[in-house]
Amino acid sequence: MSLAPDPAKVHQAWLTPTGVNFCARAYPTVPADHSDAPALAVLGQFLQNGHLHNAVREKGGAYGSGAGYDAATSAFHFFSYRDPRLAATLADFDHSLSWLRTHRHRADSLEETILGVVAAIDKPGSPATEAITAFYSELNGRTAAHRRRFRKRVLSIKIGDLRRVAAEYLAPEHASTAVLCSAKACRLEADGFEVQEL
Numbered sequence: 287m288s289l290a291p292d293p294a295k296v297h298q299a300w301l302t303p304t305g306v307n308f309c310a311r312a313y314p315t316v317p318a319d320h321s322d323a324p325a326l327a328v329l330g331q332f333l334q335n336g337h338l339h340n341a342v343r344e345k346g347g348a349y350g351s352g353a354g355y356d357a358a359t360s361a362f363h364f365f366s367y368r369d370p371r372l373a374a375t376l377a378d379f380d381h382s383l384s385w386l387r388t389h390r391h392r393a394d395s396l397e398e399t400i401l402g403v404v405a406a407i408d409k410p411g412s413p414a415t416e417a418i419t420a421f422y423s424e425l426n427g428r429t430a431a432h433r434r435r436f437r438k439r440v441l442s443i444k445i446g447d448l449r450r451v452a453a454e455y456l457a458p459e460h461a462s463t464a465v466l467c468s469a470k471a472c473r474l475e476a477d478g479f480e481v482q483e484l
Contacts, residue, residue: 296462299479301469307372308466311364311379315455318357318428324439325447326362330354332399332448337382346371346378353382362456372467383452391445400443407437
């Protein structure tokens with residue numbers, strides 16, 4: 287059984303007494319067996335390695351950040367944690383998509399990203415992890431042949447594929463955003479957030 291993604295957008299701020307922020311932005315995309323799934327998987331690592339690490343972690347001071355495609359939820363997400371910034375980090379998530387569109391990318395950067403995604407696919411796990419993965423793959427109809435096709439598609443990804451799926455799925459009007467922050471973090475209601483107190 288597969289659940290259709292919920293098209294309702296969410297913009298929530300959860301308030302708690304904290305000195306740092308946790309930011310997330312997500313977009314509905316496609317399930318693992320869709321032809322765009324491999325490009326979305328590569329896109330997450332490409333944005334992380336090429337833009338987000340520098341912008342959100344090195345310059346912005348967040349303890350961690352990233353982007354990625356989640357086949358289980360058919361979603362693409364950005365995140366940061368233990369982040370001293372909030373609005374600027376959300377802007378960096380958006381700016382990474384502008385960077386993808388406008389920057390002239392080196393072929394070796396894409397190749398390194400693809401090899402990283404393939405390494406994650408091929409990485410052996412413990413016997414328990416392998417058994418759990420096999421069980422859930424079988425339960426969801428993802429056979430070894432499906433994984434081989436996915437891997438082969440990953441190896442054929444080009445920059446144009448990344449730009450195309452970003453334009454198609456990561457449009458601002460489809461984004462849901464959630465943050466965990468202190469009440470002093472920013473003018474949350476003015477920025478369109480539904481505010482919840484923990």
